[in-house]
Amino acid sequence: MAGHRPHPYPDAIAPDSRLHPEPPPPPPGVKLPIPPLATPLASLAAKDFGSSVPPKPEFWAWLAATTAGWAAFAVALLAVSWVLYFIVWLFKTIFQDRPNLAGGLGEAIGNIVALILVLIMVTATLLTMAERKWSALMQDRVGPNRARLPIPGLSERPLKGIPHILADVLKMLFKEDFIPEGATRNKFLFNLAPLLAFAPAFCLFAVVPVGPEVTFLGKRIALQVARVDWGILYVFALASLAVFGTALAGWTSNNKLALLGGLRASAQLVSYEVTLGLTLVGTFIVFGTLRLESMVAQQGPSEAMLLSAMRTGGSADGTLVFGWLPGWGALFQPLGMVLFLVAAMAEIKRAPFDTPEGESEIIGYFLEYSGLKSGLFLIAEFAEVVVVAGIVTAIFLGGYHIPWFEPQLARALGIPGLAVVQVFTFLVKMLLLIWVQMLARWAFPRFRFDQIMRLGWKMMLPVSLANVVLTAGVWLWAGREGVAWMGILEWAALLGFIALSAGAKESAEPGSHTSTAAAH
Amino acid sequence: MAQTPDTTAHDERRSPGPESDLSFGERFYLREAIKGMGVVARHFWRNLFGFRDPNPEVMERRGPGVNLVSTISYPEERKPYPPGYRGMHRLTIRPDGRPRCVACYMCATACPAQCIYIEAGEYDDQAIEKYPVRFEIDELRCIVCGFCVEACPKDAIRMDTGTHAPSVLSRPLAVFDKEALLKGPPIEHPSDVLTYRVPLRTVAPPDEDRGTSE
Numbered sequence: 001m002a003g004h005r006p007h008p009y010p011d012a013i014a015p016d017s018r019l020h021p022e023p024p025p026p027p028p029g030v031k032l033p034i035p036p037l038a039t040p041l042a043s044l045a046a047k048d049f050g051s052s053v054p055p056k057p058e059f060w061a062w063l064a065a066t067t068a069g070w071a072a073f074a075v076a077l078l079a080v081s082w083v084l085y086f087i088v089w090l091f092k093t094i095f096q097d098r099p100n101l102a103g104g105l106g107e108a109i110g111n112i113v114a115l116i117l118v119l120i121m122v123t124a125t126l127l128t129m130a131e132r133k134w135s136a137l138m139q140d141r142v143g144p145n146r147a148r149l150p151i152p153g154l155s156e157r158p159l160k161g162i163p164h165i166l167a168d169v170l171k172m173l174f175k176e177d178f179i180p181e182g183a184t185r186n187k188f189l190f191n192l193a194p195l196l197a198f199a200p201a202f203c204l205f206a207v208v209p210v211g212p213e214v215t216f217l218g219k220r221i222a223l224q225v226a227r228v229d230w231g232i233l234y235v236f237a238l239a240s241l242a243v244f245g246t247a248l249a250g251w252t253s254n255n256k257l258a259l260l261g262g263l264r265a266s267a268q269l270v271s272y273e274v275t276l277g278l279t280l281v282g283t284f285i286v287f288g289t290l291r292l293e294s295m296v297a298q299q300g301p302s303e304a305m306l307l308s309a310m311r312t313g314g315s316a317d318g319t320l321v322f323g324w325l326p327g328w329g330a331l332f333q334p335l336g337m338v339l340f341l342v343a344a345m346a347e348i349k350r351a352p353f354d355t356p357e358g359e360s361e362i363i364g365y366f367l368e369y370s371g372l373k374s375g376l377f378l379i380a381e382f383a384e385v386v387v388v389a390g391i392v393t394a395i396f397l398g399g400y401h402i403p404w405f406e407p408q409l410a411r412a413l414g415i416p417g418l419a420v421v422q423v424f425t426f427l428v429k430m431l432l433l434i435w436v437q438m439l440a441r442w443a444f445p446r447f448r449f450d451q452i453m454r455l456g457w458k459m460m461l462p463v464s465l466a467n468v469v470l471t472a473g474v475w476l477w478a479g480r481e482g483v484a485w486m487g488i489l490e491w492a493a494l495l496g497f498i499a500l501s502a503g504a505k506e507s508a509e510p511g512s513h514t515s516t517a518a519a520h
Numbered sequence: 521m522a523q524t525p526d527t528t529a530h531d532e533r534r535s536p537g538p539e540s541d542l543s544f545g546e547r548f549y550l551r552e553a554i555k556g557m558g559v560v561a562r563h564f565w566r567n568l569f570g571f572r573d574p575n576p577e578v579m580e581r582r583g584p585g586v587n588l589v590s591t592i593s594y595p596e597e598r599k600p601y602p603p604g605y606r607g608m609h610r611l612t613i614r615p616d617g618r619p620r621c622v623a624c625y626m627c628a629t630a631c632p633a634q635c636i637y638i639e640a641g642e643y644d645d646q647a648i649e650k651y652p653v654r655f656e657i658d659e660l661r662c663i664v665c666g667f668c669v670e671a672c673p674k675d676a677i678r679m680d681t682g683t684h685a686p687s688v689l690s691r692p693l694a695v696f697d698k699e700a701l702l703k704g705p706p707i708e709h710p711s712d713v714l715t716y717r718v719p720l721r722t723v724a725p726p727d728e729d730r731g732t733s734e
Contacts, residue, residue, distance in 0.1 A: 059585075062571060137567040138560045140588040443560040444553065498551045 074424075081423035085211065085416075087114040088221045111225040112206075120205050123434075124382040129165050131382075131438060138442045175371035182254030183368060190252040194369065194376035197245025200238040201383040207231040208390040209293040211400055211423040212303065216416050223423060224293055231292045232284075235391060236277055239347055242384075243269040246349075246356060246365045249377070253368035261365035264449055265349060265356035271456040272346040278464040279340040282471040283395055286332045286483055292394050299328050300401030306415060309407035321484045326403035329396035332483045334490045335467050337396040339460055341436075344392070346452065348384035350437060352444035353452055389433035393426060397433070400426040563588060576600065598683075606666045606679040608686075609657050611701040615708050619698070620676035623650040627668035627677055635661035636668060655698040659685035675709055 088110035095106025129144075136143030145158035147167045183190040211223030228234065243266055250262015287295045301309070301319055321327045330337050346353040357364035366377040393399060400422035402409065410418045447455070474482045546552055570587025576599035578590040592599055601607060612620045623640035641653035662685070668677050681704070688694045 059571075066569065134564065138564045140563060140567060140590060142589055142591045142593065145593075439557050439560055439564070443556045494550075497548075498554060 077427050078420065078424050081211070081420045081427065084114045084119065084223055084423060085216050085221065085420065087118065088223065089217050089219050092219050092221055107221055108225060110221075111223065115208075115210055115223065115225055116202055116205055119210070120202060120383055120386055123386045124379050125165060125169075127382040127385060127434065128168060128378065129161055130434075131441075132164075133161050134435070134438050135442050138439070169375075172372050172375040177373065178370045180253065180255070180368045183252055185254075186252040189248050191373070193245050193249035193252060194366075194373040194380075195245070196248060197242060198376045198380040198383075200241045200245075201380040201387065204235055204238050204384070204387040205390060207234050207292050208387070208394050209296050209399060210390075210426050212297075212419050213293075214303065214416050214419040216419065222293070227291065227293055230290055232280060232290050232395075236273065239276070240269065240273050242380075245377075245380075249369065250365035253365070255368050257362040258365050258367040260362050261356045261358070261367065265365055268349070268353065268356065268449075268452055268456075269347060271453060272343045272460075275339060275343040275456060275460045275464050276347055278461070278468060279336045279343060280395065281464075281468045282333045282336045283329050285468075285471050285475050286329070286480065292391075295329070296394050296399030296401065299326070299398040300403075301406050303415065306407060306410040306418070310411050310415075313411075320404075321481065325484070326398060326401070327480075327484070328398040328401075328403075330398075330487075332480075332487045333396065333467070333471065334487050334494065335463065336471075337392070339464050339467070340396070341388075341392055343456075343460060344388040345437060345440065346456065348381065348388060350381070350385065351441040352447050354446055355449050355452060358446065385434055385437055386430070389430045389437065390426075392433050393429040397429050601682050605682065606664050606669075607681045607683050608659065609662075609668070609677055609679055609696070609701060610681050610703050611655060611698065612676055612678055612704060613702055613706045615706040617706070618648075619651060619655070619702055620674050620707065621652050621655060621672075622648060622674055622676070623652040623655075624673065626671040626673060630667040630671035632665060632667065633661045633663045635659070635663075652698060655701060656695050657701060658695045660691060660694045675707065678704075 088107055091110025091113065092106040095109070133143045135141075144161045144164045147161070147163035148155050148157070149159065149163050149166075179187065179190065206225040207228065209222065209224040209227075213220065213222035226234075246265035246269070247262045250258045250260070250265065253259070283295065284290060287298050289295060289298075298319065305318060319327050321331065325331060349356050355361075357366075366374055369377065402422065402425050406418065406422075409421060413421065470486065471483060474486045478485070567587040567589055569585075570589075571583075571585050572589070573581040573583070573586045574597055575581050576592060576597065578592065581590065614620055623638055625638055625640075628634075628636040628638050635658040637654065637656045637658075638652050639654040640650050642650055664679070666679055669679050685694065685696075
């Protein structure tokens with residue numbers, strides 16, 4: 001505390017008195033009878049004496065700090081990208097010397113460690129904090145900033161709320177693991193439910209390709225756990241397994257509200273799985289494969305193309321549609337992308353589809369869980385957010401591909417360097433989609449359950465079916481470029497509808513119902 | 521012609537149905553959804569990149585690049601209380617460092633909560649005869665009515681610290697003694713001339729004494 005401030009309003013009470021800025025020296029020979037502010041109690045009182053306001057930051061200092069902060073963030077993401085490859089390389093090197101093990105085992109274990117344990121776990125953990133901080137920013141609040149690290153030099157700094165993660169984890173670890181009386185009859189299933197909700201969320205990421213297959217430090221490695229023919233079907237299968245966790249949790253809790261949440265979750269998950277699968281059929285038609293890594297590979301130049309571009313010095317990219325548009329899934333299937341994102345958000349029970357939780361009405365299927373089991377449900381939800389962002393990135397947003405500049409970057413950085421930058425690109429796209437999901441959470445009110453069902457069965461299912469039929473017909477009739485034209489038309493129709501209906505709204509005649517409602 | 525009902529006006533009694541006041545674009549939901557996300561995103565980016573303006577007057581936080589957060593982080597940042605706010609007590613000090621209080625018990629008598637305890641002592645002095653040996657205020661009993669300030673004839677007790685009594689960890693800590701209450705810059709008053717201009721332990725000449733006191 002900065003010590004004494006001058007009294008803010010001294011003359012308001014005693015207008016006749018005058019203040020001495022400095023006390024005049026006492027007359028000689030006079031001993032001051034009272035040393036001011038000597039006791040511990042007095043220092044306690046002095047601590048709260050007056051108000052203190054920190055100074056407003058200087059613009060240039062703020063600009064420098066902001067730029068430095070974002071640059072540090074980008075460098076950290078790049079380092080993470082390199083570290084992901086390095087972990088896989090390390091495991092492959094370790095396992096290669098063991099003659100009894102297959103060569104692919106080290107790479108697979110390395111990928112499990114790098115992607116699922118490091119990437120998903122760390123991102124999901126950070127998301128617990130990011131959700132609170134971002135929602136605060138969206139609602140003009142400050143957000144949690146009270147937890148401090150007991151480290152000298154850092155003990156007075158909020159550190160953007162990061163210490164709260166540690167506090168939350170410790171809180172969950174040391175909370176009582178309480179099992180309600182009604183749940184003791186099915187204790188095994190009660191304990192199994194969080195695991196069943198948690199495990200599929202983590203396994204889902206196994207087929208998402210984070211980085212291309214390159215020769216990194218002399219080893220041929222790819223950043224993907226499992227490269228299987230049935231890639232996206234694996235996602236659908238495991239996503240529908242998640243319903244067991246929620247339904248079991250709702251039932252074994254032996255609680256009316258938890259059962260209601262479990263019921264809602266089961267119905268919602270089963271309903272939206274249909275749409276979830278059908279929305280991707282269009283992309284299967286366009287890319288002709290179920291493997292996520294070959295879907296991503298078709299959205300940008302392959303390694304062979306890059307190598308030939310490096311040899312010849314050309315910068316032509318043969319995968320660009322019409323020679324200039326990056327052939328992302330979003331170009332071919334805009335309707336599919338929007339529908340898939342919405343259906344996936346319903347599938348992972350995020351707002352505005354969070355009636356199974358509905359913390360303000362029923363607490364939800366995890367009502368009776370406490371401590372780390374409750375934490376498992378929460379972290380599973382955040383892991384699913386990351387997985388949805390990863391899958392949408394891979395299928396619709398070009399995966400790790402950087403549009404237009406990959407040949408130039410390959411010449412400048414080499415193929416492994418480009419791969420690291422590509423992983424960085426994937427992470428940035430993934431973060432952006434996570435942010436979009438958070439944005440949707442705080443922009444929309446929660447749907448009613450009948451509205452969710454109506455949206456799923458009567459709107460999204462027919463539209464996704466129409467999308468499948470339309471894409472198949474256009475594909476047979478006009479091929480890849482025809483589907484691209486269809487996608488461009490869909491984008492134009494969407495943006496045009498938004499622009500036109502917004503304009504029509506403003507030009508409505510005054511006094512009509514519409515403008516009266518708008519004025520309110 | 522009497523008033524004709526305006527059929528185009530909005531009827532408050534009509535129950536809002538899906539076809540009541542919504543245009544097609546609004547009922548289609550997608551445009552409104554994107555607009556809503558735009559509003560939220562605008563707030564997000566403005567608050568993410570904006571200045572943190574610590575001005576305690578929240579409504580004055582304006583200007584380019586200032587974010588929309590209107591929080592005052594309390595223990596670190598404090599909004600000054602308005603003029604006339606009856607805050608925590610303090611005992612004022614004479615310019616020579618002694619308390620202005622003359623231990624007349626008027627504040628303790630006026631106090632409806634009986635939270636002031638005074639023990640008087642005597643100076644060996646003709647100008648000021650008494651002083652408080654102990655002056656304690658129990659801030660837990662105090663009802664912050666300000667009667668003590670009104671009652672004081674010497675401007676010795678004030679409630680102008682601009683803060684409230686601090687929170688304490690045990691009840692005895694809320695009893696503030698004289699050392700804790702004596703703070704702030706010294707205060708002199710025109711009526712104080714006798715009491716501190718004249719050196720202590722000296723008797724002023726009778727003429728001068730009469731002249732100044734009239």
